[in-house]
Amino acid sequence: MKARRSTTGLPRAEGDATQGRRNPLGATTGRRSRVRSWPAADSRKRTAARQRAEEAELQQGVRYRRAFVVLLGAVIAVSALVVLLGTVGLFTETRSRPLTSAEQSRYQQEEIARRWQAWPATGVFPEEVRYLGLDRAQQYARRVGIAPETECGKGVDASVAGVLQNHGCVTLLRATYIDQTATFVFTVGVAVLKDEESRVSAGEELTQDDRVGVLPVAFPGTVTERFGPDQRQRTSWVGAGPYIVFSTGGYADGRTRAAIPPEEILHSELWPAAKSIGNQIAYFLADPPTVPPCTQGNVC
Template sequence: MTVLGLRGRQWMVVALVVGCCYLVTSGIALTGAWTTLNRDPTNAELQRAANAEVARRWEAWPASRVFPGQLSYSMDDEHSEYAERTGIVPDGGCEQGVDSELATTLRKHGCKAVLRATYVDQLQGIVTTVGVLVFPDPWQADKAYKELPDSHGPDGTGTVRPALRAAAFPGTAAARFTDAARQDRTSDRGGPYVVLTTSGQSDGRPAAAITKERPGEPFAMAPQIGHAIARSLSVRALPDCSKSEWRC
């Protein structure tokens, strides 16, 4: 046997060994990938998927799910009443949905959007605009929430400001509700969302015309429906990787 033939066989053996190594490596990689794709998600992965789904709701859900047509509230401990939605404002930027003083705070904490809808109480005497403020994460939402002004009622000092801007809808009981008619404001938070409300009377009377507080809690509806919307948006659901709305 010649030296050249020996070397050829040696190179063939080397090639076979290298090829076998590649096959084994590929098999291990494919087995690992199959195992990864077919294993159950870890608890940490489920938590991340749940958080991501909550953060997408303001875009993924239809507006009528973010702002239901009816929301229950109670003026006392004896019975429930229902607030009716009169309209939904098209998606808007953070600066369009609130007074300029609030816009500065929202901008500082990365506000992404403000969604608004207006409701009237069962007797159609009280109007409340609800605003969902969207932030990048719960931590930024919490920081913004802590910098918001306290709730404010009609005490003769004039219109409530700074606050969520009123949203009137022609042809409804909320047709006369303007910024000048705002008499009350509330705030709530859930997940990456801050929910604000601003309320007034359906006859459109300016808040500056209110010289003393009205008896009872005329705007008790507002914090209740605001809380209901905040809770709906922020309650984390059990991830279901078989559905398209989840990214597991």
């Protein structure tokens, strides 16, 4: 029996039992496969390990999420508390409530201190001012004119000017009046100090000399045109709030102080009238205002 050569060049018997028997992949049935298969148990272990890793990662994500939710909740709670406290504080601060004694006093002081600016000039110096004449008869002085606002040092005598300037005098307002019979002339000056404490300090240093004080203001073409420094018979002042109100008086006919006997001055109606007019204007300026009972008006 002849032997056949195989395609590899090796002789092969014709009656070889393996001839023609090949597996579907083309390899002979008797040849051992080179691919090594993994046991099924190893595959299960890998799957289980992968599942455990995924579960651990999932649990870690859940923990992180819980921590984030707790932190976010704490931030929101703190923010809400801050907003609530701020709202309560703002409401407490701005709600209407009764004024304390200190607040009422401060309200009055501030109201009085701004009157020289808040009021018109005719409010500071009314057109008519009541005064007491002889036998305490009630009479009225009439305003002739209001002088322009001036520096404190320019509307008073030099000795008075130094005191006012040393204590923070802001400005000086002046107006001139005549009595009901047009016999006497009066000039009233309002020195505005920065506050009531300054006014008290300045008053302690002002001289009691009745020859110095506010300088007269004369208005040409009126009965006051002859009223000058030499015509002043006496001067005086009174304190009210942050104001020092000066007053001086003389005769409309131009008589000087030197021309009037001292006893006549002492018994004349002129000086009581001058003081009364100054006191009236001081009273207007420092009259305590009505204080509202609450911080936002009359309703608490």
